[in-house]
Amino acid sequence: MTQAPFRIGTRGSALATTQTGHVAAELAELAGIEIETVLVKTEGDVTTGPLSQLGGTGVFAAALRQALLSGECDLAVHSLKDLPTTQPEGLVIAATPKRADVRDALCARDGLFLAELPEGATVGTGSPRRAAQLLAFRPDLKIVDIRGNVGTRLGRVKGSPAQADDGGVGRTNQGDLDAVILAAAGLERLGLESHITEYLDPEIMLPAPGQGSLAVEVRAAGSSNAAVDAALEKLDDHDTRLAVTAERALLARLEAGCAAPIGALARVFEDTLVLDSVACRPDGTDTMRRTATTQTLTVDGAIALGVALAELLLREGAAALAGL
Numbered sequence: 001m002t003q004a005p006f007r008i009g010t011r012g013s014a015l016a017t018t019q020t021g022h023v024a025a026e027l028a029e030l031a032g033i034e035i036e037t038v039l040v041k042t043e044g045d046v047t048t049g050p051l052s053q054l055g056g057t058g059v060f061a062a063a064l065r066q067a068l069l070s071g072e073c074d075l076a077v078h079s080l081k082d083l084p085t086t087q088p089e090g091l092v093i094a095a096t097p098k099r100a101d102v103r104d105a106l107c108a109r110d111g112l113f114l115a116e117l118p119e120g121a122t123v124g125t126g127s128p129r130r131a132a133q134l135l136a137f138r139p140d141l142k143i144v145d146i147r148g149n150v151g152t153r154l155g156r157v158k159g160s161p162a163q164a165d166d167g168g169v170g171r172t173n174q175g176d177l178d179a180v181i182l183a184a185a186g187l188e189r190l191g192l193e194s195h196i197t198e199y200l201d202p203e204i205m206l207p208a209p210g211q212g213s214l215a216v217e218v219r220a221a222g223s224s225n226a227a228v229d230a231a232l233e234k235l236d237d238h239d240t241r242l243a244v245t246a247e248r249a250l251l252a253r254l255e256a257g258c259a260a261p262i263g264a265l266a267r268v269f270e271d272t273l274v275l276d277s278v279a280c281r282p283d284g285t286d287t288m289r290r291t292a293t294t295q296t297l298t299v300d301g302a303i304a305l306g307v308a309l310a311e312l313l314l315r316e317g318a319a320a321l322a323g324l
């Protein structure tokens with residue numbers, strides 16, 4: 001009897017299939033098995049309204065998780081920042097591979113840096129977190145709510161080369177914006193980092209909790225393949241796990257989701273986990289930045305750190321400030 005092939009579910013976007021492909025290749029190598037990829041359509045890919053008004057978090061992840069729970073696939077790879085902070089019953093994040101670049105990136109026309117954009121320049125982003133932090137640094141900018149996949153967003157920049165998925169290579173397009181902000185990790189995974197004109201320092205722009213990190217999810221009973229379970233343990237990066245756990249514990253305690261003007265970034269420096277956070281008024285006229293640290297480098301220690309920092313923010317008025 002031949003064993004059923006091991007199936008990894010993915011969304012259809014270029015970013016999703018690329019990320020899933022990388023993890024599938026690593027797991028196939030580590031576990032010494034064949035892996036099949038199955039395409040799952042998700043609500044987030046077909047809705048076209050402003051992202052901040054989609055209502056509810058996790059539109060990108062829900063259908064993929066449903067496919068995992070129903071046994072349509074055995075494993076799913078998510079962008080961790082797109083996952084709601086409550087873990088659904090029956091599913092576990094079995095691995096958080098070593099995190100990529102956490103920063104947000106400016107992709108501007110003519111190689112411009114953020115500080116060089118002309119007065120009143122237009123910057124595209126659908127993220128209230130990015131909008132608020134941009135406006136805090138440059139109150140004159142005009143934020144334009146955009147969404148769509150990475151290639152579509154890059155194509156909105158004036159004079160940008162047309163993206164392959166927009167039907168043409170080597171010509172310039174009819175972009176209407178001076179710049180867009182995207183996650184450096186996504187651009188790098190897609191080989192599009194040449195569009196980046198400035199990596200935004202976390203001192204100016206704190207990323208979304210979980211940004212740059214992948215979550216490899218399986219059913220709570222295990223992946224259904226012992227060799228894959230062992231490979232997942234190897235794929236998990238402990239420092240990444242601690243950092244994203246702290247960031248997501250903060251977000252959960254604030255009862256905020258990916259549409260909130262909240263940024264968080266945790267990093268392990270030798271024996272210390274440092275968690276930086278920011279809560280912003282959506283128009284950028286006020287920001288509250290707070291930091292906390294712990295030397296308890298365990299998952300429970302990371303959760304306690306995130307909760308403690310969230311409670312500090314709440315005591316100081318972050319909920320009213322950020323409209324939570």
Ligand SMILES: NCc1[nH]cc(CCC(=O)O)c1CC(=O)O
Nearest residue numbers: 079082182183185186211212213
């Ligand atoms: N919300 C969409 C999304 N989800 C994950 C990434 C990028 C990769 C990552 O942050 O891990 C992106 C695009 C973006 O924010 O530019």
